[in-house]
Amino acid sequence: MNVVLITIISLGVLGSLAAIILYFVAQKFKVFEDPRIDQVEEVLPAANCGGCGYPGCRAFAEAMVKSDDISDLNCPVGGADTMSAAAAILGKEVAAADPMVAVVRCNGTCENRPRITEYDGATSCTIATSLYGGDTGCSNGCLGLGECVDACAFNAMYMDEETGLPVIIEDNCVSCGACVDACPKNIIELRKKGPKSRRIFVSCVNTDKGAAAKKACSVACIACKKCQKICPFDAITVENNLAYIDYNKCKLCRKCVAECPTNAIHMINFPPPKPKVEKPVAESAE
Template sequence: MSVVLITIVSLAGLGAIAAMILYAASKKFQVFEDPRIDEVEEVLPATNCGGCGLPGCRAFAEALVKADDISSMNCPVGGADTMNAVAGILGKEAGAAIPMVAVVRCNGSCEHAPKTTNYQGAQTCAVVSALYGGETGCAFGCDGLGDCVTSCKFDAMYMDDETGLPVIIEENCVACGACVDACPKNIIELRKKGPKSRRIFVSCVNKDKGAPAKKACAVACIGCSKCFKVCPHDAIEMKDNLAYIDYEKCKLCRKCVPECPTKAIHELNFPPPKPKVKKEEPETTPAE
């Protein structure tokens, strides 16, 4: 037998032995994956937005399959229809998710909070916030460079050229929370949509005391507590010179709105208030 043939046979034998070893190892260390994960992933929207709290739809599908109870788990993009489909696949019960929407808690427009400096650096809110307080006198307000808009995958936001603030397109918002995470000033919040999409919230996050806050922005919350005192539902909390309305407790009575001296409390999608009609006093005829 020639040297070449011996070499070929030896290599073939070694290859066969190695293949058998690898096959045995793969069987021994094989990781079982529940086939339902693929089924669940197929009904998810495949946006990988992270709104469920996990890095993507695949990770969410795995978590759903492993969970004993999925009633508290929700896909904000797919909504109730998607979660009901998932529940059907897994034989579990889906919870009733509360519809949420993003709101911008800053009204410091160019008119209300004029610029005091002119920033010339990298045009991102993250960089501006890392360097200094911003171009206006309010260190808590929107930087206006649109990191939130860039983060949104659903065309649910845009920057208003007139005000310099982000605007939420409600019908496009899926409450994924990407804009919330992208804002370095924490001015964007997910709140309950409310009946007929009606919401009331304090559009300010300035924690300065009244006078400095009002000086920096004409429509800032000054911590006067007037709204807190008139709320009949204990829905308003005063903390760090700032009022906050708890959307779980708020009954949308609107009693707080006219009390705010700076108009920092916003009411969305309400009909205009009815004008108060003064009762006419009956005419009295002089006694003869």
């Protein structure tokens, strides 16, 4: 009986000593967490999409609290209202970021880009890209397997069965960039929404020389540089056989759209052009 009692007392004393030691060790190595992290996280949208550049809203909240200057941080899902609320908690100022939206830089529809092979394999753009260049003469264009659509968590994309290309639902797009990362062909880009949601961009990523690009797709950029020459704002550059429009410089004048011989430059949400009214020819007096 005495042996059992001594054992119980010994274990109790050892347990108490271990608990005391663990308590002091925990206090010694305790990591302080700023309570503002929880407050900032509460105002974030909890999308955990990674569009901010961090693995989740918690990590983004930590970055905001630790940063002296949060002007380079942005939550694309929450937008200006969310960033303002988070900044108010921290007593910091944040500049309003221009809203962005995804655009598909490929117009290789079935009509514009005829199929020359038939793919019968895994329905994954990444896998298909590693196996072959594509089922058309353009090895740079969209494969049409919808990996970008699967990556979108906001129902902002769908595959158009008629064209075989992804379509962006602008009102649902939060510019998280998931579709951009998912596309192995790099045909999806985040661009500024622009005033009245109007945008102009080159809907082509084909870097082949003009003749080869035109043969593969009737609306491909042929790097003729006509758009670059007519742009009054130096917003267009032509490199590696491909034109690109800088959305920070573009003033949406649309001169390049009319100048492009292959209709590779697209304009979004512009009103239709007014029909030209021909002036009546004055009859000469006899």
